[in-house]
Amino acid sequence: MTDRFIHHLRVERPVAGEDPAAARARLGDKFPRPALRRMTHLGLLVGATLDGLGLGPEDALVYATTFAETRALEDYLASFPTPSPLLFQTSIHPSAVQQALIARQQPLGRFWPMSGRHRLVEHALLTVFMEPAARVILTGGEERGTWMLEHHLASDRAFAFALALTREPAGAMGRVSFEAGVGAETAATCPALDEFTDVLAGRQSLHWQGANGAWTLVWS
Amino acid sequence: MPDPLITRLKILIVETLRLEDVRPEDIPDDEPLIGSPRFGLDSIDALELVVRLEKEFGLKIGSSEESQRALASVAELAAYIRAHGADAGA
Amino acid sequence: MNPAADHFPAGIAACDCLTPLGDADATAAGLLAGRRALQLSPVLGADGGDLVPLALLGPMDETLPPRWLAALRGLVASIPADDWGSARRPVVITSSNFGVGSLHAFTRGRDPRHLLHGPPHACVEMLRREFGWGEQVQIFSLACVSAHLGLAHAARLLHAGFADRVLALSFDFVSPFVAGGFHSLKILNATLPAPYAARETGAIGLGDGAAFAVLTRDATPYRLASHTLHNEMYHFTGNRPDGAGFAAAATAIATAARGRRVWVKGHGTGTLDAGRLEAEALARAVPGAPLVSWKGSLGHTLGSCGLVELAVALASLRAGRIPGTVGGAAPSFTDTVALAPFAAAGYDGAILASNAFGGAHAALLLTHD
Numbered sequence: 001m002t003d004r005f006i007h008h009l010r011v012e013r014p015v016a017g018e019d020p021a022a023a024r025a026r027l028g029d030k031f032p033r034p035a036l037r038r039m040t041h042l043g044l045l046v047g048a049t050l051d052g053l054g055l056g057p058e059d060a061l062v063y064a065t066t067f068a069e070t071r072a073l074e075d076y077l078a079s080f081p082t083p084s085p086l087l088f089q090t091s092i093h094p095s096a097v098q099q100a101l102i103a104r105q106q107p108l109g110r111f112w113p114m115s116g117r118h119r120l121v122e123h124a125l126l127t128v129f130m131e132p133a134a135r136v137i138l139t140g141g142e143e144r145g146t147w148m149l150e151h152h153l154a155s156d157r158a159f160a161f162a163l164a165l166t167r168e169p170a171g172a173m174g175r176v177s178f179e180a181g182v183g184a185e186t187a188a189t190c191p192a193l194d195e196f197t198d199v200l201a202g203r204q205s206l207h208w209q210g211a212n213g214a215w216t217l218v219w220s
Numbered sequence: 221m222p223d224p225l226i227t228r229l230k231i232l233i234v235e236t237l238r239l240e241d242v243r244p245e246d247i248p249d250d251e252p253l254i255g256s257p258r259f260g261l262d263s264i265d266a267l268e269l270v271v272r273l274e275k276e277f278g279l280k281i282g283s284s285e286e287s288q289r290a291l292a293s294v295a296e297l298a299a300y301i302r303a304h305g306a307d308a309g310a
Numbered sequence: 311m312n313p314a315a316d317h318f319p320a321g322i323a324a325c326d327c328l329t330p331l332g333d334a335d336a337t338a339a340g341l342l343a344g345r346r347a348l349q350l351s352p353v354l355g356a357d358g359g360d361l362v363p364l365a366l367l368g369p370m371d372e373t374l375p376p377r378w379l380a381a382l383r384g385l386v387a388s389i390p391a392d393d394w395g396s397a398r399r400p401v402v403i404t405s406s407n408f409g410v411g412s413l414h415a416f417t418r419g420r421d422p423r424h425l426l427h428g429p430p431h432a433c434v435e436m437l438r439r440e441f442g443w444g445e446q447v448q449i450f451s452l453a454c455v456s457a458h459l460g461l462a463h464a465a466r467l468l469h470a471g472f473a474d475r476v477l478a479l480s481f482d483f484v485s486p487f488v489a490g491g492f493h494s495l496k497i498l499n500a501t502l503p504a505p506y507a508a509r510e511t512g513a514i515g516l517g518d519g520a521a522f523a524v525l526t527r528d529a530t531p532y533r534l535a536s537h538t539l540h541n542e543m544y545h546f547t548g549n550r551p552d553g554a555g556f557a558a559a560a561t562a563i564a565t566a567a568r569g570r571r572v573w574v575k576g577h578g579t580g581t582l583d584a585g586r587l588e589a590e591a592l593a594r595a596v597p598g599a600p601l602v603s604w605k606g607s608l609g610h611t612l613g614s615c616g617l618v619e620l621a622v623a624l625a626s627l628r629a630g631r632i633p634g635t636v637g638g639a640a641p642s643f644t645d646t647v648a649l650a651p652f653a654a655a656g657y658d659g660a661i662l663a664s665n666a667f668g669g670a671h672a673a674l675l676l677t678h679d
Contacts, residue, residue, distance in 0.1 A: 034260025037238050057540070057558075066431055073410075077417045080490060081357060082275060085267040088491030089546050089667065092406070093430070093451045098668040101543040107555075108541040109314075111670070112459060115430040115449045123448045130466040132316075151425050153413075153432075180472070211446065211472070212397035263548060267495055283511045284496040285582075 001179045002129050004136070005172035008164035010049040011201040012141070018158065020044070020071070035103035040072055040090060041158055042143035047100025049139055049162035060110040060133035061097065064124040064140035066117050066193055068093040070154040074146055097139065109133065122190040122210045128165055129178060138163045140193055161197045173220055174203070180213040190215075225298045233294075236272045237265050249295045254288070266291050273297075277305035315538040315566045315675075316462055318469035320476075321530030327521035327621035328385045329608050330365045334521075337608070338625035341633030342651050346607045348502060348515040348637075353493045354486045357418075362489065362498045363515030365609040370484045372415035374423050378483040378518070379440070385520050386441055386479075392524075394477050395444030400467060404450045404460035404480040406613030409433035411485025454577075455539070455664050456480060456613030457521070458672030461620070462537035464525045474527070481520035482612035489516055495547065503580025505603035506589050506647045507639045512582035517609025521617040532624055535659070535677040536566035542669025549584055549669050556591035559671035563661050564595035566675050570659040572596060573632060573652075575623055577665045578603025579610045580637075584665060589643040596661065600648035606637020616664045616672065623660055623676060630654050 014023065020041040027044050028036050030051045039047070042065075055061070069091045076087035089095070094113030101108060112127050114120065120140075128136045139162040145154020165176065188208040191199065199206050199217065206217040230244035233253075242259060253259075254266045263284070270287050273279050279301065281287050290300040326333055330347040331340035340347070347365035352358045355371040364370065367381050393399045409427040416424040427433045430449055438447050450459040457480035464476035482488075492498035492514065501513035525534065540562070542555035549555050574592050578585055578601075592601055604619060611618050626632045634650040635642075642649070663673040 033241075037240065038264075067429060073413065076491070077414060077487070080414070080417070080486070081354065081359070082271055083490040083494045084271060085491070085494035085496075086264050088494055089264060092453055092667060094668075098543065098546065101541075102545060102668065105543065107543050107669075110539045111452065111541045112450065112463070113452045115451055116434070116447075117431040119445060119448075120431075126448075126467075126472065127463065130463075130470045130472070132314075151422065153425060153429055262545065264546060270496070271494060281496065282499050283501075283513070285511050287496055 001177055003175055003177045004128060004165040004167065005169050006163050006174035006176065007166055007172055008053060008162065009173060009200060010162050011197060012045040012048050012160040013197065013201060014158055016157065031103050038086065039099050040069055040096065040143065042069060042096040042141055043099035045158060045160035046096040046139055046141050049160045050100055050137065053137060053164060055101065055106045055108060055137065057107050057109045058133060059108060059135050059137060060131045061108055061137045061139065062112045062114065062124050062127045063094050063097050064114050064120050064193060065142060066115060066120060067142055067145065067154050068115065069095050070143055070145035070148050074148055096141065119190050119210065120193055121196045122215065125176060125178065126211060134166060136165050138165060142193065157194065159194060159197045161200050175218055177216040178213050182214045183209060223298060225301065226294055229294055229297055232272060232276065233269060236269055237261065247294060250293050253291050253293055277301050279305050315536040315562045316465065317536050317566065318465040320465040320468050320525040320534045321528050322523055322532045322534060323475065323526045323528065323530055324390050324524040325522065325621045325624050326385065326388055327519065327618045328381055329517065329519050329618060330367055334621040334625035337622050338629055338633060341604055341607055341622065341636055342631055344636055346637060347517060348607065348609050350500065353489045353498065357486065360493065361500055362493060363502050363609060364484055364489065365515060365517035366484060367518045370486065372411045372424060372485060374421065376409060376412055376427060378481065382437065382481060382520055385522065389477060389522050390524055392475060393444065395438065395446050397446055398474045400446040400448060400473050401443055401477045401479060402448050402450065402460040402464050403434050404456035404613055406451060406453050406456050406482050407488055411483065411487050414485060414487040451613065452666060452670055453668065454612055454615060454666035455670045455672035457616030458537065458664055458674060461523065461534060461617065461674060462539065465534055465537065468525060468527050476525045477522060478525060478617060479522045480614040480617040482614040483518045484516045492516060497581055502637060503606050504637050504639050505578030505580050505606045505635050506585050506642045508641045508643050512580055514579040514581060515605065515609035517611045519608065519611025519614045519618040521614060521621045523617060523620065532676060532678045534674055536563065536675040538562040538673050540671045544669045546667055549587055553587040553591050555669050555671055556587045559663065559673050560591040560595035563673040563675055567596065567659055567661060570677065571657050572599050572659040572661050573657050574599045574601045575619055575660060575662045576601050576603050577663055578635065579605050586643045588665065589647060593644040593646045599646060600652060601646045602632065602635045602648050604633060604636060606635060616662065620662055620676065623662060627654050627678065
């Protein structure tokens, strides 16, 4: 059995229809002002969940997103035939985390940006479990798309979360466990990223079978 | 009498880079444009400006090094446009 | 600020690549002969634009099915058969761009079939079905150090006992989406790249590239001994001017290489500031170690460069000669830059380093007897 203990939890689930300008107004105090004008909705949300963690080079960070910088992608594509360098840069995964950490000038040792869909949460947690760093931050999120959403290439809602996970049980608010080679007492499969975010927000328990083992999320 | 090209450039800078808290007249003519802590502009802003300037004035800036030279200050940029641009207009 | 290195040794059971010069053996031979795969081509493909250095396997405009699928089929056919994608045989796929060129093709022609493989997860799902892999396919993407992440993660899977063998696959194929973006950054221009050359203007080229490695716990002649990762988070496209980011990564991997006589394959895209900082940091960390870059010939294969260039390094070691810095020119930033090929004899390891947007640095230590 492999355990990691949750010592920080922040979830952002903005009201439906919040646009980047509204997010800047709502979350602007968490970022240096000069950086704000170029931040995307996803960058603001992910950055807000990482606020106050005091990230340092000894930490590791795992970042999970299925669709990444949807609006920057849409806008960059629209800028052709004279492509925008800013939008090109911003559209490249893992821009959201980089926007926040560059704005705060927070170097990081190991950074593991991931993508995927059905098994993304599980793969991200495996990456967390294999990290030797004393503290591993697991963060993720999506932003709402426009035309890409119409083609099912974007999330229909914006959200973000961040967990700080360590091997230290004392004072933990919750625990994530993986037991290899064991069948879970459930037919449930790996949650999607948005479902996982909702589970975190509601401090719900979760059990599922995957990666040849049983996964558990419980709260203290 | 303010240089109309310099006035036009300052408006373009504020618009292109979405500098919400900056008025065009706040931008000095001769101080460094990029890297100055006063406006928080960096090399990506410079490149974004270059794309707009190339469209607006028919310029062709070939390298990042040339971009840095052209954008040393608003006055330097105006001089560069007058020397190289097809549509300086002033 | 000294990041530690991973010391999770993994054996390399198989490794190959595909570039416009051919497979790993052909690419290494081409580099030894000083061949340049880069040619001046329109930056937006069929839509024209400025001529820029590109090394392509074919016209870069996106097709249906995508132009890179046939190339990957050929490469994947040479992967040793196994139950890839099963719990004990996971696949780790890395890329900077995946199928993003198809999104640009959609905006031009509005054919919705391009969208089926545009986003990373959809692109990988297409590949998973195409090659009959199971569900354990993990995706990492951190711009031009993506392949390094895949290799480091694969080594960790083995070390942690979560896998018996791991297939690491990495690919990046140029598209107008990508070429247009780098051209807008003013670093992809009409000048051919000259890695580590101390000249007035920097320039890069872009190249198609794909590679795989099968990693194992078994003893093999060539091994990935260590990995190091560091992220400056200083600026999206620039590095700390004092070179501290490069120094952090170089020092960590040099420490892992202590006691070995190594040569260095650097990132060396042809840009000036980063090239100088990288060369100087490596020269300080590994004094006297010859430094090469092959991007002056192959172009920058973006997220795949770490694994493509690993495959070329292995082929070079088997051939007994290490290609020099094709396209490089004196004077170089440091006297450690090797412009000409040199003998592999006498070395028992190599450091392979890559860097990326956001000030990301990655390096691995390749060892052999």
